[in-house]
Amino acid sequence: MNAVTVKNITKTYDKGKVLAVDNISFEVKEGELFGLIGPDGAGKTSIFRILTTLLLADKGEASVAGFDVIKDYQSIRNNVGYMPGKFSLYQDLTVAENLSFFATVFGTTIEANYDLIKDIYDQIKPFSNRRAGKLSGGMKQKLALCCALIHKPLVLLLDEPTTGVDVVSRKEFWEMLKTLKKQGITILVSTPYMDEANLCERIALLQKGKIMSVDTPENIIKAFPYTLYGAKSDQIYKLLNDLRLNGQVESCYAFGEFLHVTLKEKQENGKKILRVIAEQNGHSNIWIEEIKPGIEDSFILLSGEQG
Ligand SMILES: Nc1ncnc2c1ncn2[C@@H]1O[C@H](COP(=O)(O)OP(=O)(O)OP(=O)(O)O)[C@@H](O)[C@H]1O
Secondary structure: OEEEEEEEEEEEEOOOOEEEEEEEEEEEEOOOEEEEEOOOOOOHHHHHHHHOOOOOOOEEEEEEOOEEOOOOHHHHHHHEEEEOOOOOOOOOOEHHHHHHHHHHHOOOOOHHHHHHHHHHHHHHHHHOOOEHHHOOHHHHHHHHHHHHHOOOOOEEEEOOOOOOOOHHHHHHHHHHHHHHHHOOOEEEEEEOOHHHHHHOOEEEEEEOOEEEEEEOHHHHHHOOOOOEEEEEOOOHHHHHHHHHHOOOEEEEEEEOOEEEEEEOOOOOOHHHHHHHHHHHOOOOOOEEEEEOOOHHHHHHHHHHHHO
């Protein structure tokens, strides 16, 4: 059975003027760790709010844990754990009070489901009397996850849980998700960070309310149809412009300290062609190597194809 089914969902705002979600469909299998990957404004939060019954879609159907988002909204609320991007904690309540509040709302107790949250809660237990508003970003995130898990949900929906959190906490958070997955919980998580896509079993790449691809990160990367080159010289910005203006170059964009470049035609001697272009434009300290594409490269390519 699918844990989440989204079928031809469309959502607009402002009397149809803003198209936030554009006829999207995807499925999350039971026990899967599935990522919705896309930049700000791609439509991630709208999808989560539809799946958690907080927002009505204009068109389409969706179900979570076998329950329809409209007909069975009450059952969804009881079987889904939701960690919204913002405002999921009561800042004036302590860590322990937040947790017991969420347990009470769901008609359970902290003790009844403690085994599920124990490993995560142990990390914030020393601060159980501290107000949530006074916690660090990483600790807030752990507490919010405990609150979303306290009623032992079948499906966990996490909207940008690692946005604004330091690198170490982000890493710890993904470790926690792996452990929860092993305990049989289905996880749908959104993120604008492309590096986190590789930590999911399958992903949907989302842009301007449309899904561009749904597959494993490995397959999405494998489908990248060009040979990719990394390039730099002592005038990197000039090199970017020079390559973009050259008729043989298909795409060129800045990526960290390098440029990522593809050529229109598959060439045996692509490295040499790029070096000659750079030299003809007066560059020195030229470095050009064939490199492996990543999810970011696939995302940029698919975004371009989508226009
Ligand atoms: N209540 C609203 N009224 C009007 N437009 C909205 C509303 N909520 C979202 N939008 C617009 O819909 C689009 C999708 O927004 P959504 O919040 O779903 O995307 P997102 O991927 O979660 O991005 P973010 O991380 O910025 O929230 C954006 O263009 C956004 O400005």
